[in-house]
Amino acid sequence: MSLMAAMNQRALDLGVPLSVHLDVTYRCNERCVHCYLDHDDHGEMTTAEIKNVLAQLSEAGVFFLTISGGEVLMRRDLFEIIEYARGLLFDVKLKTNAVMVREAEARRLRELGVDQVQVSVYSHRPEVHDAITKLPGSLRRSIEGIRFLRAQGLKVMIANVLMASNFSDYEGVQELARELGVTYTLDPTITPKMDGDRSIVSLGVGAPALDRIFHDSTLVGDVESFCAPPPAPGEDIMEGYPCSAGHTACYISPYGDVYPCVAFPLPSGNVRQQRFIDIWQGSPQLNEVRSIRAKDLPTCSSCAHVGTCTRCPGLAYMEGNMRGPSTADCQKSFTRTGIASANMLKKAQERSVGPLIQIQGLADRNSMPAHIS
């Protein structure tokens, strides 16, 4: 077990929130077509309130702090917040579109000891990127920002959210990342808006695109291993947890609302009304999330993919049941392996559309059976 894995296990055993994602604002200078946030300011926490929360997080044992938004640089007190966080010895990662990062901002981030800056880039082509952000010139500005960050020696990661409109450009973004000397990560999942509106989910990539991604060794490494049929789950899998949300990690909104994860909008308390540690330890919602083992999932516990699926409990929650399947992850598991999920089989049976073969030959995996959605 690596040191990091051992630390995660210890945090889990001790009930310590090792990682917190803190959004300091939902305001943004871009208007990305797929964004799940409302960009109005409904009463963000003040500088003093955020500092108070950071002190509480430090006391609670939080080590990894991701500061995000909205666009973090929309807050004039961002550097004051980061300086305070670094004084409390958090490992600070920042998410930004870098449009407002110039030399002075980059230098300040380096001086403050920010661990990593993640920048969203959707395409290497301005006409595609700017059409997604709805901010003319945004790709040029983001790339300039990345260059300023790199010139300071900061670690930068390009985050490439994939949709139908920019899917064909991901290799161009990979090449851009290489040219800039930064790391690259890809996310093919579009999450519903936090208010439950699912309309933006349709912007996401379909099965053929997922299939290409999952068979690209530059993204997944050993394709054969990545796409292998899932092994039979053991007891450790059935007794296991789906992810760190609510176990060693949580999310805090600009308004002080606490959720299990940024992608899991289950209201669990508010730091303006309660101490963070009281929410973390006593929230009925967080404790319910923590109580769920793989064996407790009514559909997924019987699925062949239960041990290897990337099932997101937050996406499942947004589909109506935190113990239920996440359709997007069912799709991924199927596309990756050619084996239909238990949820797919169940839906097919409910529609009474005839027999369904669960295990497909590799040659057939590009086409999902027409009666599975």
Place this chain on the structure above:
Amino acid sequence: MTNSQISAKYIARSSAIAARMLGGEMMIMSVKDSTFFTLDPVATAIWQAADGCTSLSEIVATRICTEFDVSQETAMADAEQLAEELAAHGILLISDQPVAERPIPSHPTSSYSIANSQPPRGIQ
């Protein structure tokens, strides 16, 4: 630098790190290269006392030998080795003069720390 020389040195915690106490061990990550360490309780005590103003020998005498079941000689040798290793990773700064370093909390601990008296294991 030899071990006998370092004992007269002053040590200060670097500001280019992230750190937190977890279950009795200090987790430290170098911001420069993301190298990750954990310190056992004795190493943690030395790291926390590294204020840049207190010499290593004084730290050993006042913070280690009084709190842990270890001889002065053994503790000093372990402390010297630890300080050199941490300095090599940029986690500690070593100087023959008191070091002015950005003030950082000396006890960035969670409420979950567990006190014990394991022998020095240094960095892991």
